[in-house]
Amino acid sequence: MLQKEEFRHVIAWQQGEYGEFVIKDPDEVARLWGRRKCKPQMNYDKLSRALRYYYNKRILHKTKGKRFTYKFNFNKLVMPNYPFINIRSSGVVPQSAPPVPTASSRFHFPPLDAHSPTSDVQPGRFSAGSLTASGQESSNGADRKAELPELEDGSAADWRRGVDLLSSRSAVGGGLGHQKRKPDIMLPLFTRPGMYPDPHSPFAVSPLPGRGGVLNVPISPALSLTPTIFSYSPSPGLSPFTSSSCFSFNPEEMKHYLHSQACSVFNYHLSPRTFPRYPGLMVPPLQCQMHPEESAQFSIKLQPPPAGRKNRERVESSEESAPVTATTVAPVPPRIKVEPASDKDPESLRQLVREEERSHEEGTVPSRTIEEEKGTVFARPAAPVWPSVPASTPSEEPLEVTEDSEDRPGKEPNAPEKKEDALMPPKLRLKRRWNDDPEARELSKNGKFLWSGSGPRGLATAAADA
DNA sequence: TACGGAATTA
DNA sequence: TAATTCCGTA
DSSP, rough: OBBBBTTTTTTOOTSTTTTTTSSSOHHHHHHHHHTTTTTTOOOOOHHHHHHHHHHHSEEEEEEEETTTEEEEEEHHHHHTTOOOOOOOOOSOOOOOOOOOOOOOOOOOOOOTTTOGGGSSOSSOOOOGGGGSSSGGGGSSSHHHHHOTTSSSSSHHHHHHHHHHHHHHHHHHTTTOOOTOOOOOOBBSSOOTTBBBBOOOOOOOOOOOTOOOOOOSSSOOSSSOOOSSGGGHHHHHHHTSSSSOOOOOHHEEEEEEEHHHHHHHHTTOOOGGGGGGGOTOOSSBBOOOOOOOOGGTSSSOOOOOOOHHHHHHHHHHHHHHHHOOSSSOOOOOOOOOOOOOOOOOOOHHHHHHHHHHHHHHHHHHHOOHHHHHHHHSSSOOOOOOTTTTOOOOOOOOOOOOOOTTTTTTTOOTTTTTSSSHHHHSHHHHHHHHHHHTTHHHHHHHHTTTTOOOOOOOOOHHHHHHOO
């Protein structure tokens, strides 16, 4: 609807705020949404609840103080999960994954046509326009649209091509079958004639091939604003984990990339999930193997809904049997729930801890084993270089006061945060940071925010993500 | 108006 | 698993 002029009166991009949009007529939007989803009882209350679920997923956030105004978090959609790739792109410098949309990564949601439910068989995809081998900016976006006039939907063709490319490459390595690959969020790079060019649309195609010209405005605080290394993102290649077509990383680039990613994740308190994981990747060397389970690496992994009451109760009970061991932090705030003790065997925990320590010493991001990856949703990224942070030896207490120790056994207990922050639920930290919300501290004091992890698959997601 | 827990649905 | 539905709270 944001793409269509006909809906401008009910929903439109907010001027001056990149990625922000206003629902001008909530009831109508809800009605249209309900029609589309065959939910005639849909209303704005329900619709907005759905939108609020995107908060935790870092896809959307609310613009405070503006009614019916929301904003996309684009780096969640783009940077962390799918480094934009230009294999053999002309220069030595690999194509950067745009932490913010740039001319080389113009995004377009596929057209949402409320009247033709079949037109959105692939809703919400993003396509790495730079999947193309030659692909600098001139070869994607609207420019390529002209090259594919016969296609009824260039965008679909494009992302399909990307997927095909992925699958064909992965077939060699036998690891990346895309049948399991869930194309969660791919934003095709093409627009349609019917879409109105909206200068405020983050998906707008710039009339100037080489210049997006749409990004000189503030973006989500979740985005990397630092124009230097934090925006850096080398191209690991389409399928760096396949054996025969292994893409060679420049280790330095990769380190640089991982570091900047870590910085972004850390600085913005993003979900560790946003930290890109390259299974088997050592920095250096690179292992070019990949477990089939890893095929979803680059797809956007959305956060499962918070644990329901049952899970929380379970966690609560386990809390009693597995008391908090807050050796490195001071007083435990009231009623903060913790994850149950990890079910990993002690040896593997120790192993992970050793690995973590090693990486500390080397100043690198911890490399992650495939085995670890299998059971791990996210690892807390290595914090950016931080002066005078005493090295920790968590081996005695691998299970720190962590809401997600189960999934992040390598979590750094001494992450360079203020103790106060460390004690605060991540969600609050994020919130406070974003909104500078004085309320947060108060709420935390009151134990207002409880959290536990564990979605249906036992992932410590809610807390970790928060 | 907004938020988020909980249960339910598809 | 992404909503949908309901609802208490702020």
